[in-house]
Amino acid sequence: MDAIPPAAPPAPSASPCHGGRDTFDAAARAAGKTEVMDQLMKDYPRGPHDQPQSMCPAFGSLRVGLRMRRVATILSGSACCVYGLTFTSHFYGAKRTVGYVPFNSETLVTGKLFEDIRDAVIETAKPEDYDAVIITNLCVPTASGVPLDLLPKEINGVRIIGIDVPGFGVPTHAEAKDVLTGAMLRYARHEAEQGPVARPRNYKEARNVCLIGELFPADPVGIGQILAPMGLAAGAQAPCREWRDLYSALDSVAVAALHPFYTASVREFRAAGRNIVGSGPVGVDGTAAWIEAIGLAAGVPESQREAARQAVLPAIRGALAANPIKARITVSGYEGSELLVARLLIEAGAEVPYVGTACPRTEWSDPDREWLHAHGCHVQYRASLEQDLAAMREAKPDLALGTTPLVQKAKEMGMPALYFTNMVSARPLFSIAGAASMAGIVAAQTKGRERFGRMVSFFEGVGTADGAGYGFREKPVDPPGFRDRQRKLRAAKAKSEEAVGT
Numbered sequence: 476m477d478a479i480p481p482a483a484p485p486a487p488s489a490s491p492c493h494g495g496r497d498t499f500d501a502a503a504r505a506a507g508k509t510e511v512m513d514q515l516m517k518d519y520p521r522g523p524h525d526q527p528q529s530m531c532p533a534f535g536s537l538r539v540g541l542r543m544r545r546v547a548t549i550l551s552g553s554a555c556c557v558y559g560l561t562f563t564s565h566f567y568g569a570k571r572t573v574g575y576v577p578f579n580s581e582t583l584v585t586g587k588l589f590e591d592i593r594d595a596v597i598e599t600a601k602p603e604d605y606d607a608v609i610i611t612n613l614c615v616p617t618a619s620g621v622p623l624d625l626l627p628k629e630i631n632g633v634r635i636i637g638i639d640v641p642g643f644g645v646p647t648h649a650e651a652k653d654v655l656t657g658a659m660l661r662y663a664r665h666e667a668e669q670g671p672v673a674r675p676r677n678y679k680e681a682r683n684v685c686l687i688g689e690l691f692p693a694d695p696v697g698i699g700q701i702l703a704p705m706g707l708a709a710g711a712q713a714p715c716r717e718w719r720d721l722y723s724a725l726d727s728v729a730v731a732a733l734h735p736f737y738t739a740s741v742r743e744f745r746a747a748g749r750n751i752v753g754s755g756p757v758g759v760d761g762t763a764a765w766i767e768a769i770g771l772a773a774g775v776p777e778s779q780r781e782a783a784r785q786a787v788l789p790a791i792r793g794a795l796a797a798n799p800i801k802a803r804i805t806v807s808g809y810e811g812s813e814l815l816v817a818r819l820l821i822e823a824g825a826e827v828p829y830v831g832t833a834c835p836r837t838e839w840s841d842p843d844r845e846w847l848h849a850h851g852c853h854v855q856y857r858a859s860l861e862q863d864l865a866a867m868r869e870a871k872p873d874l875a876l877g878t879t880p881l882v883q884k885a886k887e888m889g890m891p892a893l894y895f896t897n898m899v900s901a902r903p904l905f906s907i908a909g910a911a912s913m914a915g916i917v918a919a920q921t922k923g924r925e926r927f928g929r930m931v932s933f934f935e936g937v938g939t940a941d942g943a944g945y946g947f948r949e950k951p952v953d954p955p956g957f958r959d960r961q962r963k964l965r966a967a968k969a970k971s972e973e974a975v976g977t
């Protein structure tokens with residue numbers, strides 16, 4: 476029987492979703508999580524906003540675990556957080572069980588929660604069912620110092636991975652994907668360093684390039700076509716779909732950080748001696764530069780790099796010319812691919828004055844940031860919703876690509892808008908397929924501008940401010956005399972305050 480961890484301090488009462496980040500951070504450090512919090516602060520630096528403005532960050536790591544074969548996921552956190560996370564994961568089609576270890580003040584304060592977690596992990600870790608069990612501390616257990624590092628590393632051959640994913644330490648759900656991916660790569664790297672490991676299911680002997688990021692399914696195929704003339708192949712993706720794929724990801728000749736926020740994962744690839752290449756093969760300029768960078772990283776001679784350029788660049792140029800975009804577009808999102816999307820739009824002919832991403836600035840998006848600056852586009856890292864909205868109001872775009880609240884605001888203003896995650900991330904971005912993919916939706920949406928204008932004037936004044944809500948059968952009317960009385964009360968109050976001291 477392992478030692479019972481020392482009693483945790485009382486749980487903080489404020490939810491980090493609504494403030495109290497400093498309180499939670501201080502509580503976590505006082506409870507022995509200083510190293511964890513320091514690493515999170517280093518990996519995911521803060522920006523203009525210090526709170527997640529999108530969904531609970533832990534959804535990112537939860538989703539990565541749920542998408543893996545033979546991997547169990549267990550959450551430890553407040554019931555409301557777990558309800559929201561499981562609801563969202565099933566909304567996105569998880570079709571998998573999410574384990575939950577509940578707690579109350581007593582189990583939290585006495586350390587019994589840790590024992591409950593350990594029992595749950597032991598019960599779940601059946602080698603006939605699972606390769607790994609992921610247990611995640613959400614906000615309150617992290618702030619209370621529940622020591623997942625004291626769990627056994629392995630039970631009957633099933634790996635046990637404990638991670639802390641607090642909303643007060645991981646700013647976006649994108650970066651939470653990296654927390655889990657990095658933790659699994661680290662475990663797999665140590666396994667590989669100790670001796671032979673299982674052969675990945677679909678492993679092909681080739682000079683593979685690992686692709687970092689959750690990609691549209693056609694993208695690895697397109698990237699594979701770019702790599703082929705260089706004697707390279709598109710290998711495993713990180714996040715992976717199966718534990719064994721982690722070994723082939725680590726075994727790559729080079730690593731493409733297509734999504735540029737996987738800081739912890741990159742640390743593991745570097746520890747395994749791999750070269751990392753930023754940006755991605757978007758448009759003509761982006762693809763040419765990426766071929767050069769990935770070719771050099773993998774030791775490919777110039778003749779083969781030139782062959783790769785000749786094989787793909789004319790086709791990308793042709794696809795862009797055949798699918799021109801004539802519109803002013805602002806881009807905002809939290810996926811990490813916003814800069815790449817903006818590059819593609821500009822190469823297709825669009826004017827993109829602003830791109831905002833909730834992700835932090837890293838060295839792997841530097842080529843994109845520099846290219847966008849040179850093409851008159853403002854790049855805002857760690858963009859807040861307020862910054863995205865201000866940019867949209869100022870730029871008055873023909874089309875705004877953004878998050879749900881931004882799209883809602885754009886529609887209120889009679890402006891065509893598209894939800895980045897559902898519409899932009901759900902189509903190819905790279906190589907030839909990517910070059911042709913955006914024009915259709917941009918044209919369809921911008922054509923509807925006049926229709927949006929008519930909708931705004933039709934609904935003018937209905938269902939906004941204090942007239943919003945359900946149950947009105949007619950256009951809501953103010954209670955008679957209400958506003959007038961309030962105005963007079965305010966005026967009298969202001970007058971009495973003016974009179975003080977005279």
Ligand code: SF4
Nearest residue numbers: 492531556613614642
């Ligand atoms: S776990 Fe997520 S939902 Fe719960 S308090 Fe933290 S950030 Fe909010």
